[in-house]
Amino acid sequence: MISIIFSSFANKDSALRIGKLLLDKKLIACANVIQMESQYYWKGKFHEEEEYGAYFKTTLVKKNEAIKFIKKNHPYEIPSITSKDVVVNNEYKAWMDSFLMDQI
Numbered sequence: 001m002i003s004i005i006f007s008s009f010a011n012k013d014s015a016l017r018i019g020k021l022l023l024d025k026k027l028i029a030c031a032n033v034i035q036m037e038s039q040y041y042w043k044g045k046f047h048e049e050e051e052y053g054a055y056f057k058t059t060l061v062k063k064n065e066a067i068k069f070i071k072k073n074h075p076y077e078i079p080s081i082t083s084k085d086v087v088v089n090n091e092y093k094a095w096m097d098s099f100l101m102d103q104i
Contacts, residue, residue, distance in 0.1 A: 001086065002058065002085070002093060003057075003062075003063040003086075004057055005056040005057075005083045006054070006055055007053070007082075008038060008053050008054075008080055009074075010051060010052075012052045014075050015031075015033045015054040018031075018070060019031030019033065022066060026099070028058040028062070028066055029095070029096040031056050033052055033053070034054075036050070036051055036052065037049075037050060059096060063083060063085075067081055
């Protein structure tokens with residue numbers, strides 16, 4: 001199993017910046033950034049705007065540390081940070097472990 005952490009960002013640069021920092025710290029093995037349209041209320045006002053979502057793939061061991069790092073460095077006042085533990089093919093898991101193992 002691995003953990004996939006998802007968070008939304010106001011722009012592509014901030015999503016990529018957090019992904020690169022997580023990779024450099026070996027808290028994640030991969031980041032995927034996608035463009036999306038979001039709708040929400042914030043401080044009583046309706047918003048409909050372009051955001052970027054980031055999927056951060058990590059091990060179960062590193063999940064909590066990665067979430068803590070995202071929360072601390074996220075540009076939003078109250079970021080949405082979700083995670084799900086999922087089954088992944090053995091070859092991908094082995095690659096992730098080989099990338100992250102020197103930090104465990």
